[in-house]
Amino acid sequence: MIFSGIEIRHKKNTAGAETIDLPLPETVRIMMEQTMGAPCTPTVKVGDKVYVGQKIGRTNAPLSAPVHSSVSGEVTALGEILLANGKSCDVVEIKCDFAQTKSPDVRPPVVNSREQFLEAVRESGCCGLGGAGFPTHVKLGVDPGKFPIDTLILNGAECEPYITSDHREMLENAQGVIDGAKAVMKYLSIPECIIAIENNKPDAVEKMRQLTATEEHITVRALKAKYPQGAEKIICHSCTGRVVREGEFPAHKGVIVLNVSTAGFIDSYLKTGMPLVKRRLTVDGNAVRTPCNVRAVIGTPLENILEFADCKTDIVWKLLIGGPMMGICTYDMSYPLIKTANALLAYTEPIRNKKYIEANKQTNCIRCGRCISACPMGLYPTELEKAYDKKNKGRLIKLKVNLCMNCGACSYVCPARRDLAAKNQLAKAFVLEK
Numbered sequence: 001m002i003f004s005g006i007e008i009r010h011k012k013n014t015a016g017a018e019t020i021d022l023p024l025p026e027t028v029r030i031m032m033e034q035t036m037g038a039p040c041t042p043t044v045k046v047g048d049k050v051y052v053g054q055k056i057g058r059t060n061a062p063l064s065a066p067v068h069s070s071v072s073g074e075v076t077a078l079g080e081i082l083l084a085n086g087k088s089c090d091v092v093e094i095k096c097d098f099a100q101t102k103s104p105d106v107r108p109p110v111v112n113s114r115e116q117f118l119e120a121v122r123e124s125g126c127c128g129l130g131g132a133g134f135p136t137h138v139k140l141g142v143d144p145g146k147f148p149i150d151t152l153i154l155n156g157a158e159c160e161p162y163i164t165s166d167h168r169e170m171l172e173n174a175q176g177v178i179d180g181a182k183a184v185m186k187y188l189s190i191p192e193c194i195i196a197i198e199n200n201k202p203d204a205v206e207k208m209r210q211l212t213a214t215e216e217h218i219t220v221r222a223l224k225a226k227y228p229q230g231a232e233k234i235i236c237h238s239c240t241g242r243v244v245r246e247g248e249f250p251a252h253k254g255v256i257v258l259n260v261s262t263a264g265f266i267d268s269y270l271k272t273g274m275p276l277v278k279r280r281l282t283v284d285g286n287a288v289r290t291p292c293n294v295r296a297v298i299g300t301p302l303e304n305i306l307e308f309a310d311c312k313t314d315i316v317w318k319l320l321i322g323g324p325m326m327g328i329c330t331y332d333m334s335y336p337l338i339k340t341a342n343a344l345l346a347y348t349e350p351i352r353n354k355k356y357i358e359a360n361k362q363t364n365c366i367r368c369g370r371c372i373s374a375c376p377m378g379l380y381p382t383e384l385e386k387a388y389d390k391k392n393k394g395r396l397i398k399l400k401v402n403l404c405m406n407c408g409a410c411s412y413v414c415p416a417r418r419d420l421a422a423k424n425q426l427a428k429a430f431v432l433e434k
């Protein structure tokens, strides 16, 4: 496996912006599907009083985690919300009383064993805070008999442009991140930990090195700032040299990769018992006058976050949840904040002058091969595009379209402006459908 990665402009405008707590909104809408996996069922009804940290969404599905109220107040509606992908999701609407009364259920969990630790992580509603949203207890709960884990990688790469929420976590909650890693190592009997950070964050590397100087089993690794360095399979290879092959997870190679903010949250939950009810996110984009990092309660309307960052919502043409490479466009600014949103990027409509049109015009493939060199998975994006255009399922399978992680690197480097990454997503859906 050779990972060359691509050079992208980092645009980390908010790297120095200390996190600010966003004022509470009048109303939150909390989605019952916050992580990958099965959605939760609401446990409250209209008129119920709820408290911060109270469980309001329950699930018994193994690949899912419960949902908690992020505010104290009264349930005013149970409804549905239409998602950008066309699916719908149950949502609980709560009118805030601004008292932020803590639920009596919120207390530090009793943890003395691996099983109790995994149960606590599940009950906390924790999922990967780097954007993927995989339930953390599932990732940590690999069977040590089948997959003995010898290395925990704390992923602080944060390789997408603009986003600095993990960077701020490493500066503002460095000890919490390390303590969270130590808890994971202790309860899952993992002997070594590598904190992996891209070398465009020298202050975070330095801080982590200072705090772990006397920790024999924790090392800090400064990685090349190349996109997509933070992808699980890539960071696993960069840190350990182990190749995660098709159909495998890092655990198959003895590795668990955990986002730094997730580690910081685990530490906080073990100490306080407060579930995942708020998160830090970066707010940026050319429609935002004051790019910043904010900590907001889950369920906050996105328009409140934008307004806080001096963004006039009527000039927003494109709104991305997540980064510019892998983020998802949303059509509705009243859409609520979810646990996996590490950034909110708002852009104005481009001026479509001659220069812009020329620069963005899609032309025929010139067979330059740049997309192939850029692909971290060793795929042939140009061939995948052709196979999808011909709806050739057999060829798509042969070209391993299932391995595409939608990183967008191929589209980014293509001089012909071909929509390669988007086509791959459609192609994956097409193969599954067939």
Ligand code: SF4
Pocket (backbone or CB within 6 Å): 374, 375, 376, 377, 378, 379, 380, 381, 403, 404, 405, 406, 407, 408, 409, 410, 411, 420, 421, 424
């Ligand atoms: S989007 Fe898919 S095909 Fe394109 S570079 Fe990323 S992994 Fe490769």
Ligand code: SF4
Pocket (backbone or CB within 6 Å): 364, 365, 366, 367, 368, 369, 370, 371, 372, 381, 382, 413, 414, 415, 416, 417, 418, 420
């Ligand atoms: S980068 Fe674009 S132009 Fe070059 S081979 Fe790939 S699809 Fe064709």
